Amino acid sequence: MASPPATPGGSATEAHLLLVEDDEVIRNTVRMLLERYGFTVSAAADGMSGLEMFRERRPDLLLLDVMLPELDGIGLCRRIRELSLAPILMMSARGDALDVVSGLEAGADDYVVKPVESAVLVARIRSLLRRASFTPAHSRAGASSAGAGSGAGGGDTTTMTFGDLTIDTRGMEVHRAGQPLALTPTELRMLLEFAASPGVVLERRTLLSRVWDHAWHGDTRVVDLHVQRLRAKIGAERIETVRGFGYKLRR
Known part of the structure; x- marks a missing residue:
């Protein structure tokens, strides 16, 4: 994860994000980055904890790592899709075609490959949130x-x-x-x-x-x-x- 810029661009948002990432350093870095941009962030270190946290807090968007203990990101994505249509952004360390295809087939809306520039990650998140609240400005x-x-x-x-x-x-x-x-x-x-x-x-x-x-x-x-x-x-x-x-x- 690239270092965040000195001042976040764009206005703050009240959106609540759920980050599920088993690497503690990456999890804390991403969480702090997103909080600097005005997001409220809940974080879990494994798939089962992430599923339970989702059920309790019903976040506006989920960021799921592919490789997770207990329940991997693909399985977690499928479980979430049984419960909700909330936007899901998958994060893959390899960008492997199998990871990407599996994540999208499981119901993810988009994916990024780690390490990802902070500006790119935030742009993808904002895009998904705009899409989730989309209503045509005109017919x-x-x-x-x-x-x-x-x-x-x-x-x-x-x-x-x-x-x-x-x-x-x-x-x-x-x-x-x-x-x-x-x-x-x-x-x-x-x-x-x-x-x-x-x-x-x-x-x-x-x-x-x-x-x-x-x-x-x-x-x-x-x-x-x-x-x-x-x-x-x-x-x-x-x-x-x-x-x-x-x-x-x-x-």
Whole structure:
């Protein structure tokens, strides 16, 4: 972990974070860094303690190391996803493809490779928190609803319909065949991006920029894994892969 800057950038936040990291030096360093940025931080040294702490304190976001005693980060991520849609940021010491894929498949929203620059870590956390509290400032998606196969009448531009899939952009709710879908904030943000431009191919780096607030650095596994998860919930046939370019939502 790089040393924090002399003065944290940005305003303080009241968000409560749960850090689960078995290395005491890293745990204390990250905790102090995040507290300097205005976060409230709870910390645990193993997976089982982290799970219990999550149940007791219900934090706004979790930072999970992959390699943990008692219950590893992947297993902990799965257990958390059974209880909550809270944003999860995985931390991997190796950046190994297996670690990354396993973490994202378990339900994580994003990942960083240790050691990570403090500014990068804080930026990722803030991005996830913004995503979790996301509500459109304007009906960007709704403006496209008329051409998106919207079945809503009466000029309702907050609801879009794609077959049996209904997206309420005001209530931030998604239903399939009348049944509510439990989408993570990242999955919902991605779906809204697709729904805003049905039939238009979105490149992976475009999705990284719009959904994750990331500059593109060549690694698009986070996008591909989230597309897979979203397909599993809304129907695999709804999101088409355009090889060599990206993905699009079928009209």
